[in-house]
Amino acid sequence: xxxxxxxxxxxxxxxxxxxxxxxxxxxxxxxxxxxxxxxxxxxxxxxxxxxxxxxxxxxxxxxxxxxxxxxxxxxxxxxxxxxxxxxxxxxxxxxxxxxxxxxxxxxxxxxxxxxxxxxxxxxxxxxxxxxxx
Amino acid sequence: xxxxxxxxxxxxxxxxxxxxxxxxxxxxxxxxxxxxxxxxxxxxxxxxxxxxxxxxxxxxxxxxxxxxxxxxxxxxxxxxxxxxxxxxxxxxxxxxxxxxxxxxxxxxxxxxxxxxxxxxxxxxxxxxxxxxxxxxx
Numbered sequence: 001x002x003x004x005x006x007x008x009x010x011x012x013x014x015x016x017x018x019x020x021x022x023x024x025x026x027x028x029x030x031x032x033x034x035x036x037x038x039x040x041x042x043x044x045x046x047x048x049x050x051x052x053x054x055x056x057x058x059x060x061x062x063x064x065x066x067x068x069x070x071x072x073x074x075x076x077x078x079x080x081x082x083x084x085x086x087x088x089x090x091x092x093x094x095x096x097x098x099x100x101x102x103x104x105x106x107x108x109x110x111x112x113x114x115x116x117x118x119x120x121x122x123x124x125x126x127x128x129x130x131x132x133x
Numbered sequence: 134x135x136x137x138x139x140x141x142x143x144x145x146x147x148x149x150x151x152x153x154x155x156x157x158x159x160x161x162x163x164x165x166x167x168x169x170x171x172x173x174x175x176x177x178x179x180x181x182x183x184x185x186x187x188x189x190x191x192x193x194x195x196x197x198x199x200x201x202x203x204x205x206x207x208x209x210x211x212x213x214x215x216x217x218x219x220x221x222x223x224x225x226x227x228x229x230x231x232x233x234x235x236x237x238x239x240x241x242x243x244x245x246x247x248x249x250x251x252x253x254x255x256x257x258x259x260x261x262x263x264x265x266x267x268x269x270x
Contacts, residue, residue: 005245005263010235010254017257023246023264034251042257 003082007034007058013066015040021073022053034058041065041083041087046073053095056080062089062108070114082110090114098122135178139164146173146192154198163206166194168214174198182206188237190212197243198219204229208254210237218243222264225249 004027046052061083068088080098092114099122136158145167150166152172161181186223190213200224209232225247232253246264
């Protein structure tokens, strides 16, 4: 097992807290069964590191906050689920993803690129009152 | 080198509303650390393997006090207090598993560097910084 943070439980990122994947080759793995919950408008960043990633096999959720949470580290969604209950979740630093389920509440937004250039393959399914762009 | 070695024993701060500082390297080997009041700061690093942290409401166990300890194995605990990572670096080598109930482990600063596994609940309240295995080389 390579170095990094492997979550099979619950990580709560509250209010304006940030996760900084701040060293080259560091990565966060949200494993199947794990939940990473953005409970506010905080972000996930990697500056100024390289070869970092956030790999989602479980549930990545923005459960609170009316503003934008930006993931500015490469996000690789690997059969994981992404849920946005409020505000905007922006996947703004590319990544290589395959398959996924997006659940977006009324008035919330999942921004798939944030202006970046990501690669997706497989099948993605949007559930319920989605507003994807 | 002077250090404090705790094996399968209990280290307890049972009184005092202020901060008690462990100012020598602290090596916890499957021991229990209990904080009933105030803050207990493990402020001089050390190399530890597994442990149980029991922290009462309003009390704090400061895992680093700004130092850079190495932890491995499994750490868990109980109580309505706080196990705090707010500064310094916890090197997790070869790996450390966190298994805490909701609200107990609070990450408000500092680094986790190495391989960290969470099977419980981790709460981030400020800037949490994650390092990789190359930091340890």
